[in-house]
Amino acid sequence: MDSSGANSLRTGPDEQGRFGQFGGRFVAETLMPLILELERAYRAAQADPDYQAELDYLGKHYTGRPSPLYFAERLSRELGGAKVYFKREDLNHTGSHKINNCIGQILLARRMGKTRVIAETGAGQHGVAAATVCARFDLPCTVFMGATDVERQRPNVLRMHMLGAEVRPVTAGAGTLKDAMNEALRDWVTNVDTTYYLIGTAAGPHPYPEMVRNFQSVIGNEIRTQMLEAEGRLPDALVACIGGGSNAIGTFHPFLDDREVKIYGAEAGGHGIDVENGHAASMTGGRPGVLHGNRTYLLQDADGQILEGHSISAGLDYPGVGPEHSFLKDTGRVTYVPITDNEAVDAFQVCTRLEGIIPALESAHGLAQVIKLAPTMGKDQTIVLCLSGRGDKDVESVGKYLGMTF
Amino acid sequence: MTSRISARFAACAAQDRPALVTFIMAGDPDLTTGQAILDALPGAGADIIELGMPFSDPMADGPGIQLAGQRALKGGQTLRKTLAMVEQFRRKDGTTPIVLMGYYNPIYIFGVETFLAAAKAAGVDGLIIVDLPPEEDDELCIPALAAGIHFIRLTTPTTDDRRLPAVLENTSGFVYYVSMTGITGAAIKSHAAVGEAVKRIKGHTALPVAVGFGIKTAEDAAIIGRDADGVVVGTALCNAIGDSLDNGMATARTIEAAAALVAALAAGVRRARA
Secondary structure, three states: OOOOOOOOOOOOOOOOOEEOOEEEEEOOOOOHHHHHHHHHHHHHHHOOHHHHHHHHHHHHHHHOOOOOEEEOHHHHHHHOOOEEEEEEHHHOHHHEOHHHHHHHHHHHHHHOOOOEEEEEEOOOHHHHHHHHHHHHOOOOEEEEEEHHHHHHOHHHHHHHHHOOOEEEEEOOOOOOHHHHHHHHHHHHHHOOOOEEEOOOOOOOOOOHHHHHHHHHHHHHHHHHHHHHHHHOOOOOEEEEEOOOOHHHHHHHHHHOOOOOOEEEEEEEEEOOOOOOOOOEOHHHHOEEEEEOEEEEEEOEOOOOOEOOOOOOOOOOOOOOOOHHHHHHHHHOOEEEEEEEHHHHHHHHHHHHHHHOOOEOHHHHHHHHHHHHHHHHOOOOOEEEEEEOEEOHHHHHHHHHHOOOOO | OOOHHHHHHHHHHHOOOOEEEEEEEOOOOOHHHHHHHHHHHHHHOOOEEEEEOOOOOOOOOOHHHHHHHHHHHHOOOOHHHHHHHHHHHHHHOOOOOEEEEEOHHHHHHHOHHHHHHHHHHHOOOEEEEOOOOHHHOOOOHHHHHHOOOEEOOEEOOOOOOOOHHHHHHOOOOOEEEEOOOOOOOOOOOOHHHHHHHHHHHHOOOOOOEEEEOOOOOHHHHHHHOOOOOEEEEOHHHHHHHHHOOEOOEOOOOHHHHHHHHHHHHHHHHHOOOO
16 A cells, blocks of 8 residues: 555645645634644644544444444345445444544544534434534534424434434525534634534535544545455445545545555435436536535536535535545546435335345445446455445435335 | 725725725625615715625625525626626726625636636725635635735634734735624624724734624714724625515615615714714
8 A cells, every 4th residue: 555655645635735626724714723723733633642542442442343344145146246345334333434533523622622512414413423422521512403404304303402412403595414514614603712613524624624534534444454354355346425425535545545446436316417406416516616614526506606406315415525525536536426316215225125234325325336336346346335324314204205104 | 006995094094084894795685776775885975895795605694694695696696797786886986995795616616817807897996705714815815916906804803913914914905803703793792802903903014904793883883983994884784675675675765774874874983083
């Protein structure tokens, strides 16, 4: 693995927080000193063995790491091609990969002496993980969540309440993740002295994209070790779903310089990529712009106004994407594909019936890509899917989508 | 550069009063009414005009300016139309400075060089772009200065003395001091602290310092205007326009509602140091 060479794709971001032209620090002056302070605090933590040790300890004993790498035997047989493995992030404490990042950031918030935490959430998985670590470390937590998402992800809203967090429904715009993030930024700028903003995905102003990627890279690092154990070699392909893209960048990053490993990101194709404002596939259907602190691919109109986007999955319903993904798209290292609502729901059912695993709708987008990909590959080849979260939260919306009645 | 902005601040200083800087959202509530309000501002007592470029995601704005932006976008406002408003204004008024204020993305999508050329031709004097801190100066600030357009920087209570010189380095026209850590339209906690901050900034720059965020009434303008070279009023004006509407549509009262508030504020800045 060559991560220091001139041709490495793993060296970003640069000092300005750029991955090629993407990333940066496009924030109001009020926040700028804080973002610089955050970067200093993060660098100090990275160099502190005690911080790393605490991270590892909590990862093992609180989250349950390493998460299993599971050979999906029935699914593989059904697809008739490559062997499919699931990286079981759904088995983590709180039910998704989000906890990996939250533990890293809450320890940082404490080091910085912050006394209050805010977070944005789409599907509620990050909100739950944030509320969880805030309960564990005794910090008050406010979660901003679009009113539409509050409606379609009730179980997670209740979990956050029970964990002691305040959930603030955001009615602006379409009431989804983008609006929740705007409102979180407004709160942050108002309470900048006391408040730590626990961003849930690998996006936002530098250093968030780098920091979140590093916390999530535990996924890819474990996959490497586990695949070498299981198969004696690296996987032929990696697949993960992309909203902001934190589970994906965590899965992909350790493999970026292993050129023989093909990498696929599944974006939310919603009603179809040709339906205007009917999808949330920012890389397939958008173009570069500046929002929420970074330059990245965005869904926007000809005047640079940001579109709301649509996905059946609240966690992917965001018009942007982490800047490192934009960079990896332009370099061609990662292939990003849109997966429609229908394809995701089909994959959700296939996984549930064949493997007895109810995946999150977000993860089902990745699975839909696996279902397309595996049959085109040989039986001696392997695919690892990051099964980023469990689907308990989605059973109601999927049931409704399928017109099921009981 | 000598400019409409420096000439106007100098003229106000000669009268021993702060400049009244008024913010309206371009195209609010519709293009025709918005143009009429813009054209009426100098006569009502505005010294400098900030014209908002509506954006779908105004992260630093409170409800008043958010709603104004939504009304404008619903009415079909675009950056091109905003520039056309300035051009029309300039046919009748060659001296009142106009500063465009907003977020970077619409400009980025328009194309930075194309935008700067069009803005200069339309008669725009300066830019305030909320999400472009000094760390991103290469994006728009440096090109704007090269094109002869002021780049007015926001300084905030979190901008400490260590950082202030970097923030001021490429600032021109005037310095915009944000009176609080917060979003537009919130309440100022301490007028005295704002006065102290203005003095601190003036110790670092010869540029005029205008204060904005939280100034709603003639009384506020008079108090803040004791120390500041300019006072900026935005949310209150957007709310006055909003309150005059009927079902989101302009009424016979809309233009007058804006003009009357500006006139009251103009009286306020005139008694700031009296």
